[in-house]
Amino acid sequence: MTQTLSPKDRIFCAIDTTDLDHAIDLASKLSGVIGGAKLGKEFFAAHGPQGVRAVAKAGMPIFLDVKYHDIPNTVAGAIHAVTPMGLKIVNVHAAGGIEMMKRAGEAAREAADKAGVEVPWVIAVTILTSMDQGDLDDVGLKGPIDERVVKLAELTRKAGLDGVVCSAKEITPVRAALGPDFKLITPGIRPAWASSDDQKRIVTPADAVAMGSDVLVIGRPITKADDPVEAAKRIVAELS
Numbered sequence: 001m002t003q004t005l006s007p008k009d010r011i012f013c014a015i016d017t018t019d020l021d022h023a024i025d026l027a028s029k030l031s032g033v034i035g036g037a038k039l040g041k042e043f044f045a046a047h048g049p050q051g052v053r054a055v056a057k058a059g060m061p062i063f064l065d066v067k068y069h070d071i072p073n074t075v076a077g078a079i080h081a082v083t084p085m086g087l088k089i090v091n092v093h094a095a096g097g098i099e100m101m102k103r104a105g106e107a108a109r110e111a112a113d114k115a116g117v118e119v120p121w122v123i124a125v126t127i128l129t130s131m132d133q134g135d136l137d138d139v140g141l142k143g144p145i146d147e148r149v150v151k152l153a154e155l156t157r158k159a160g161l162d163g164v165v166c167s168a169k170e171i172t173p174v175r176a177a178l179g180p181d182f183k184l185i186t187p188g189i190r191p192a193w194a195s196s197d198d199q200k201r202i203v204t205p206a207d208a209v210a211m212g213s214d215v216l217v218i219g220r221p222i223t224k225a226d227d228p229v230e231a232a233k234r235i236v237a238e239l240s
Contacts, residue, residue, distance in 0.1 A: 005214060007239035009035035011205075012063050012089075013232065014187070014219030018046040020054065026228060027058035033232050036061035036088055038217050052085050061088035063185075063217070067125050068104070069093035076103035079122065083108050084115035089185065089215075091165060094124035094152040101159035121183060124156040125165045129188030146173045153178055168208040175212045187217040191235055194221035206238050 011034040015023045027037050037060040039052055044066055047054075056062050064087050068075045075092055082090060092104045105122050112119040126149040127136065133145055141148055149170040154177060156164050163183025166174060171184055186208050205216050218235060225231035 012036040014038045027060045031059040038063040040065045063089035069096045072100040072103040076107040079107040080111045083111035086117040087120040089121045121162040123163045126152040168203040171211040185215045186213045189216045
């Protein structure tokens, strides 16, 4: 997986907005420049499936970043409902447990087959990149972050899902534990020339790829740039 993606296909832009016209405009401009668009909870809460389909019409593969975390039946139902939109990636929380994750994967395969669309990657969130060791301790998850992430990644593979969302700083231990074919999606990616914003555990795009990241989620360095297309092209060039 890591060796087969082109530099541009590795990059998904986090379009975190409730402004539908702005999202469509960004996706239209970035289509063909990078690999896809990540649409999060803010966007989905405001515009739902209709909004996702509108952005997808720009020609961008969609990562629906809704981080489902609920009882297994509810999560399965939600995944079954969103899969017919033709998503590239959708996610759940690994902390929801193995049964919840199994049901999510089954629902994606069943819904995709019924709708005649490609089965999306179903991936699991490990530890949010906004959290550091102190935050983890505060919520009662004792032990080093990398150990927590590896344990959740192992549970994700056992559940039959495609991969995990993790900080790029955990790529090395996750790769060592789970091998080269387990998909790693890494947010909190910031070029050296961009602000770190509210992400505490970050690395540059080139460093993330060198460590084995498959897909890089990059938001404000692109969306808040004076010229988002040129910013995206600059990042692609750094990976080439």
